Amino acid sequence: xxxxxxRKHGYIPQQVGDEVSRLLELKxxxxxxxxxxxxxxxxxxxxRHVARWSGEEGxxxxxxxxxxxxxxxxxxxxAMELSRELGVRLARIxxxxxxxxxxxxxxxxxHNVTVCNGTACYLKGAAGLLAELRTQLGVGEGQxxxxxxxxxxxxxxxxxxxxxxxxVCDGKTHGRVKPADIAGFLAAARATSPxxxx
Amino acid sequence: MKPxxxxxxxxxxxxxxxxxxxxxxxxxxxxxxxxxxxxTFAAFRAAVAAAALSTPVLRVGSxxxxxxxxxVEVSAAGLPPVxxxxxxxxxxxxxVAAHLQSGRLIDDHVIAPASGAAELAASVTHLLVLDTGVxxxxxxxxxxxxxxxxxxxxxxxxxxxxxxxxxxxxxxxVVVTLLPAGVTYTNVLxxxxxxxxxxxxxxxxxxxxxxxxxxxPQVRIVLRNCGSIDPESLPDYLERAHGYQGLRAALARTxxxxxxxxxxxxxxxxxxxxxxxxxxxxxxxxxxxxxRCVICNGDEGDPGAFMDRSVLESDPHSVLEGLxxxxxxxxxxxxxxxxxxxxxKAVERVERALSQAREAGLLGRNILGTGFSFDxxxxxxxxxxxxxxxxxxxxxxxxxxxxxxxxxxxPSVRGLWGRPTAINNVETLANVPAILLRGGAWYAxxxxxxxxxxxxxxxxxxxxxxxxxxxxxxxxxxAIVFDVCGGVLEDKDIKAVQTGGPSGGVIPDKHxxxxxxxxxxxxxxxxxxxxxxxxxxxxxSMVDVAKFFLKFCxxxxxxxxxxxxxGGFQMLQILDRISRGRGAAEDIAALRxxxxxxxxxxxxxxxxxxxxPVLSTLRYFDExxxxxxxxxxxxxxxxxxxxxxxxxxxxxxxxxxxxx
Numbered sequence: 125x126x127x128x129x130x131r132k133h134g135y136i137p138q139q140v141g142d143e144v145s146r147l148l149e150l151k152x153x154x155x156x157x158x159x160x161x162x163x164x165x166x167x168x169x170x171x172r173h174v175a176r177w178s179g180e181e182g183x184x185x186x187x188x189x190x191x192x193x194x195x196x197x198x199x200x201x202x203a204m205e206l207s208r209e210l211g212v213r214l215a216r217i218x219x220x221x222x223x224x225x226x227x228x229x230x231x232x233x234x235h236n237v238t239v240c241n242g243t244a245c246y247l248k249g250a251a252g253l254l255a256e257l258r259t260q261l262g263v264g265e266g267q268x269x270x271x272x273x274x275x276x277x278x279x280x281x282x283x284x285x286x287x288x289x290x291x292v293c294d295g296k297t298h299g300r301v302k303p304a305d306i307a308g309f310l311a312a313a314r315a316t317s318p319x320x321x322x
Numbered sequence: 323m324k325p326x327x328x329x330x331x332x333x334x335x336x337x338x339x340x341x342x343x344x345x346x347x348x349x350x351x352x353x354x355x356x357x358x359x360x361x362t363f364a365a366f367r368a369a370v371a372a373a374a375l376s377t378p379v380l381r382v383g384s385x386x387x388x389x390x391x392x393x394v395e396v397s398a399a400g401l402p403p404v405x406x407x408x409x410x411x412x413x414x415x416x417x418v419a420a421h422l423q424s425g426r427l428i429d430d431h432v433i434a435p436a437s438g439a440a441e442l443a444a445s446v447t448h449l450l451v452l453d454t455g456v457x458x459x460x461x462x463x464x465x466x467x468x469x470x471x472x473x474x475x476x477x478x479x480x481x482x483x484x485x486x487x488x489x490x491x492x493x494x495x496v497v498v499t500l501l502p503a504g505v506t507y508t509n510v511l512x513x514x515x516x517x518x519x520x521x522x523x524x525x526x527x528x529x530x531x532x533x534x535x536x537x538x539p540q541v542r543i544v545l546r547n548c549g550s551i552d553p554e555s556l557p558d559y560l561e562r563a564h565g566y567q568g569l570r571a572a573l574a575r576t577x578x579x580x581x582x583x584x585x586x587x588x589x590x591x592x593x594x595x596x597x598x599x600x601x602x603x604x605x606x607x608x609x610x611x612x613x614r615c616v617i618c619n620g621d622e623g624d625p626g627a628f629m630d631r632s633v634l635e636s637d638p639h640s641v642l643e644g645l646x647x648x649x650x651x652x653x654x655x656x657x658x659x660x661x662x663x664x665x666x667k668a669v670e671r672v673e674r675a676l677s678q679a680r681e682a683g684l685l686g687r688n689i690l691g692t693g694f695s696f697d698x699x700x701x702x703x704x705x706x707x708x709x710x711x712x713x714x715x716x717x718x719x720x721x722x723x724x725x726x727x728x729x730x731x732x733p734s735v736r737g738l739w740g741r742p743t744a745i746n747n748v749e750t751l752a753n754v755p756a757i758l759l760r761g762g763a764w765y766a767x768x769x770x771x772x773x774x775x776x777x778x779x780x781x782x783x784x785x786x787x788x789x790x791x792x793x794x795x796x797x798x799x800x801a802i803v804f805d806v807c808g809g810v811l812e813d814k815d816i817k818a819v820q821t822g823g824p825s826g827g828v829i830p831d832k833h834x835x836x837x838x839x840x841x842x843x844x845x846x847x848x849x850x851x852x853x854x855x856x857x858x859x860x861x862x863s864m865v866d867v868a869k870f871f872l873k874f875c876x877x878x879x880x881x882x883x884x885x886x887x888x889g890g891f892q893m894l895q896i897l898d899r900i901s902r903g904r905g906a907a908e909d910i911a912a913l914r915x916x917x918x919x920x921x922x923x924x925x926x927x928x929x930x931x932x933x934x935p936v937l938s939t940l941r942y943f944d945e946x947x948x949x950x951x952x953x954x955x956x957x958x959x960x961x962x963x964x965x966x967x968x969x970x971x972x973x974x975x976x977x978x979x980x981x982x
Contacts, residue, residue, distance in 0.1 A: 180699075181739060182721035189663060189702050223723040223880070224704035226663050242625030243820070243856050244782035246870055280705070280874070282664060283628035284353050285782035286388020286789060297356030299391075 163201070169194065170205045184212065184220060188227055197228040225280075233268045233275030235313040238292040242281030245289040249303075253289055254278070256303035260310055274310070325683030328690045331560075331570045339562055344377050346370070346422075347395040349549055351384035351635040352667045353628070358410055359392035365414035366394070370422070377422055383636020385549030386790030388628075390433060390487065395549070399425035401447070402502050405433040407487050427484040435490030437504035438537035442526040448501040449523075450486040454508075455495045456813050461485050464496050467512065471519045481523060488787070491534055492808040507532035539801055541768060543776050544629075544752045545792050548636035553671050556678040559639040566639075566684060568755030572647045573692045577607065580651040584754070586762030588774030593619060593710070593747035594822065594851045595927075596773070596840040599754075602744055605734040606652040609742035614654040617738065617745045618645050619715060620661040620668070623707035624823030625874065627854030629778040630748040632790055634661065634668035637752065638675040642698065644751030646684075647758060649696045652744050657698035660715055664705065672700060707824070707878040708928050710852075712737075712745050714880070725880045726926035747852065749778055769795035773839035783820075783856035784811045793838070800834040803857055814859040817962075818942070822851025824871040824878075825931030827938025828864065847938040849931070860963055864943040865950055868935045869897045875932035886929030889920040893936060900947060903954030910947055913940065 129140050173190045177183035187206065191198055198221055207214040221227045237257060241250045254276075258264050261274050268275040284290045287299025293309045294316075348354075348363040366379045377398055387393055390407025394414075397403040398421055406417060408431055420426040427448055434450055449468055453461040468483045489497045495509035498518065505528055507518065514532060521527045542548075552558040559565035572580050584600035591597045606614055618641060622630040634641060645657045661669050676698055679685045687695045701719045708714045709724040716738050718724040737743025753775065757765045766774045773795040779802060782788040786808035793802060799819055803809065810816050818828040827848035829836070836842050840850050858867065876890040893916050896909050917933035924930045940947065949958035 182701075182719055184721035185704060185718065186702065186721075189704070219723055220721070223725075224706050226703075226705035243823070243854070243870070244626045244788065246625075247783050247856065247858065247862060279664065280623065280707070281625035281627070282352070283622070283631040284356050284388070285626050285628055285780060286353050286391060287356055288782065288788070290356065297352070299353075299356050 163205075166199075166202055166205050167209075170202060170209050174206070174209050184210070184217065185224075188217075188221065192227055196232045197230055199231075200229075230268070231272075234273050235294050236275045236277065236292075237294075237309070237313075238277045238279050238282075240280075240282045240284070240288070240290040240292070241278045242285060242288070244285035245281075248288045250278075250289045252303050253291060253301060253306060256306045260306060273314070325681075326560075326566075326690065327683075328570065328573075328692070331566060331690070334560055335564070335567050335570070339564075342397070342562075344398050345396075346377055346379045346398075346417075347382045347549070348379065349384045349391070349393045349395075350381050351632060352665070353388040353632075354384055354391045354393065355667070357391035361411040362392045362394065362409050362414055365411040366418065369415040369418040373418055373423060375418070375422055381552050381554065382550060383548045383553045384632050384790075386545060386632065386792075387433065387787070388789050389787045393433070393549075396421050398422045401425060402504075406431040407433045426482050429485040430487055432484060432486045433488045433490075434486060434499050434501070434504070435488075435538055436499065436506040436534050436536070438506075438535060439504040440528055440533060440535070442500065442503045442505055442522060442528060444502055445526065446481055446500045446503070446523045449481055449483045450489060450499040450501065451483060451496065452486040452489050453496050454489070454492050456493070460496060464498075464510070464512075464515070467515045468498075468519070471515050472523075475519060475524065477519070477523065488808075490538060492786070492804065494534070497534070506534040508534045536805075538806070539793050539797050540791060540806060541776050541794050542792050543756050543765070543768075544633060544749050544778050545636075545790065546756065547640060548632065551637065553636050553638055554674055556639065556675070556682055559637075563637075563640070564759060566643055566755075568758035569643050569646055569650075569684075570690075571758045572650055573690065573694060577651045577653060580647065580758070581607070583758060583762045584651075587757045587765040588762075588769070589750065589753055589757060589765065590773065590840065591747060592749035592753070592777065592852070594825070594849060596850060599746065599750055602734060602746070603648065603651050605732070606654075606742045606744040609735060611740075611742055612653075613656065613741060614652055615656050615658065615738045615741050615743040616645060616648045616652060616654045617658045617660060617715065617719070617743060618748060618751055619710065619712075619745050620659055620665075620748045621703045621710045621715060622662060622665075622748075622852060623703075623710045623878075624852055624854045626782050626856050627780045627823060627852050629780050629790060629853050631662075631665050631668050633748055633752050633778075634665070635671055638668075638672045639679070640755055641748055641751050642672070642675050642679060644746075644754035645698060646689075646696055647754050648744060648746060648751065650694055652742075654744070655695050655697070657696060658719055658738075659698060659700045660703060660709075660719060661700060662705070663702040669700060669702065676700070706880075707874070708880050708926070711926050711928060714926065715745065716743065723880070725882045726928070728925055749853070770837060770839045772841055777838065777850070777853060779853045779855045781807045781855045781857065784814070784859040784862070785809070785857040786811055795839050796837040798835050798837055799829060799855075802838070802855070803834070807857075810857060810859050812859075814861065817858050817860045817862060818864070820848075820856040820858065820867065820935075821854065822849040822931075822934070823854045824874045825849060825927065825934055826851045826854075827934045828858070828867070828942060829938075830942040847941055848934065861959075863901075863959060863962055864939040864946050865897065865901050865958070868939045869894070869901055871935035872897060872932065875928065879928065879932075883923075883925040883929060885920045885923040886925070886932065889916045889924075890929070890932055892916055893920075893933070897936070900950045901955060903950060905947075905951035907951060909951065910940065910944070 173187045265278045291298050291301045350359050392409050394406045394409045420428050451464045453459045472478045491497045498507045547563045551563050581600050581604050589599045620630050685697050706724045709718045711726050712733050714724040714726040733743045769775050776792050776794050778792045791806050818830045820828045879886045881887045917937050920933050949961040
């Protein structure tokens with residue numbers, strides 16, 4: 125912007141310089157305010173979850189479940205806030221998060237496609253479904269498409285072995301899936317905007 | 323709901339169970355919902371309302387027939403209850419119009435397991451036909467023949483002929499079931515049609531040469547209420563399922579007497595290891611330390627097993643009742659449900675059961691005025707298979723990494739927060755109320771010498787009817803796979819059955835006549851496990867299966883002890899090499915050596931049992947490993963397919979020529 129002004133006038137007038145610095149400061153102010161708001165938001169959420177489980181021994185995992193339900197993953201800022209709130213070292217919290225497969229450190233995609241790879245689904249062709257997803261989306265197990273639209277994951281078993289192979293697409297379970305059905309799910313998911321997280 | 327008293331329970335016990343006749347029960351569990359049962363439920367409500375009928379549409383848990391989801395049970399128009407399978411939302415209005423309004427069954431959806439009835443007391447109103455043989459299905463032809471024959475005799479409007487979905491009889495030609503008596507004829511041929519109509523329908527005589535006399539080997543104790551009561555309703559459980567009568571029976575005795583009753587019943591832990599439940603309880607009880615804890619282990623991590631999910635979703639109160647009885651017997655005031663987070667429906671229903679029980683005064687202080695205080699909470703698992711192991715599970719409830727710790731001290735001595743703790747599997751606890759209610763001796767009447775009672779199996783994989791099965795111990799594997807579940811998918815040949823999940827082993831075709839018991843399965847190199855049973859046909863490669871299970875255990879290894887962490891990884895590398903055709907002859911010996919080291923030196927059950935799939939496939943299918951090493955994967959696949967044929971030698975010759 126300043127370059128444009130310089131080209132126009134041959135130099136940068138004092139008033140323009142002042143105006144620009146004022147605008148920049150305003151912007152900085154706004155960012156700071158948003159950040160503070162976010163931080164108080166996080167603090168409030170964390171305090172709420174901790175209050176819900178306070179007085180119970182061994183509540184860390186249950187609090188992490190509540191956090192993951194809210195955000196879809198465990199953000200670093202939230203984990204840090206939780207560490208302050210509980211008085212537990214951050215390393216200890218991360219030790220737990222990284223041990224359990226269920227907790228995620230990366231934000232999920234807009235749409236989540238989960239392929240069950242339990243034994244029954246494996247025998248009936250879960251690998252074929254994963255290959256089809258790779259062809260369609262270009263991403264494999266545990267990866268998110270570059271546009272953050274789809275996240276592909278594999279789970280151990282969702283207990284729908286009677287309907288194997290099973291795919292969970294945005295929370296809805298589909299049974300007896302054939303590779304040919306995958307394109308349909310993806311199109312349907314693209315067409316619907318994801319539900320807002322409660 | 324106002325708090326219950328002992329007198330209320332006694333009054334409920336004295337009253338006979340109300341007989342319900344008119345209902346539509348939609349089986350809403352995770353499996354059913356995945357298949358669209360919620361839409362079916364709504365469609366039934368709408369259709370019943372539109373037809374201005376008063377038939378209640380009820381929510382129940384799953385009966386176990388997950389292959390036919392969504393399943394609906396209909397009782398109306400004076401007919402015995404009829405199960406319908408594959409009822410998508412669009413079928414619901416058809417059932418309402420046909421069954422509820424005019425007493426007719428619809429084609430291709432009825433499931434009517436053979437009852438073994440041998441008498442025709444009432445006149446036949448419906449006739450179900452199904453061709454169970456191999457090859458082109460002749461069901462429609464036989465339906466037509468029966469209709470024609472009935473028309474000829476002027477009976478067409480009295481007897482309806484419908485095509486069935488499943489009649490509980492497999493590979494027995496054309497099967498015909500006469501309702502309402504439930505008499506089943508098998509291997510019916512065209513000339514028999516006239517005989518059946520004349521003698522059985524007109525003359526009410528049973529044709530002995532066609533009669534199917536075998537009855538279903540299943541005995542439902544754990545699954546006794548699954549599919550017949552509303553899992554979200556405490557009154558339903560109290561009034562229709564002798565709910566909390568087992569607890570009443572327990573509270574009337576001393577804790578020692580309760581443990582004694584369990585001893586008589588011979589109940590052993592259904593989580594897999596088969597430790598006697600009474601011994602676990604009495605070991606916890608004799609500890610001086612207070613307070614004590616009791617935990618319900620619902621961390622069903624075995625891929626391919628869904629018994630615990632089904633029981634928790636379909637009958638949560640009976641598991642809670644079992645947990646309370648356990649609490650009373652060992653003198654615990656706190657109980658925990660440890661449930662996988664991957665089972666949200668089960669968590670929701672147990673949560674509801676807990677709050678209902680609290681409201682009814684069945685949980686809390688001074689329960690039913692007996693001075694017994696007990697409360698229970700839910701803790702969620704977070705996707706770690708090793709947390710099914712007792713000590714790891716305890717660490718997880720304490721909010722730590724689920725790493726196992728060496729035993730002793732056993733949890734019954736030092737468990738949760740250092741307190742004496744008894745950990746029981748969901749299925750074990752679901753058995754307990756029934757044992758208290760009907761007596762240990764009754765329960766011990768089922769099963770074999772060393773293994774009493776019944777066991778629930780989740781039969782999946784390449785099987786026709788993937789479903790839950792509850793059979794008395796001692797039933798053969800072949801009976802479970804072929805007589806109950808209908809045999810192998812697409813009528814291929816069976817190769818093996820895998821039991822016990824990643825810690826178990828494969829049992830080849832030649833050993834399928836072994837009766838199921840903890841000891842017999844162990845002798846075959848497998849384990850009972852929690853009850854997952856996976857059927858594999860001849861196209862499945864055993865090396866691949868071993869690799870799949872081993873990969874699972876390597877992923878799940880917590881990394882605490884070296885044999886499991888390093889041994890598992892090395893074995894996986896060797897298996898990967900073999901399956902890509904790059905194996906060497908000495909690899910098999912190396913595998914065996916690592917297996918032995920892992921079994922001997924690992925800290926917990928996960929590492930000790932992780933080699934089982936490899937060892938058992940090596941034991942029964944070592945030619946397959948050799949084929950992979952000698953000829954590569956495509957050669958091995960051909961060999962595996964040919965091995966089931968009559969002449970392996972010739973098959974080998976063709977395979978090699980094709981390969982060349």
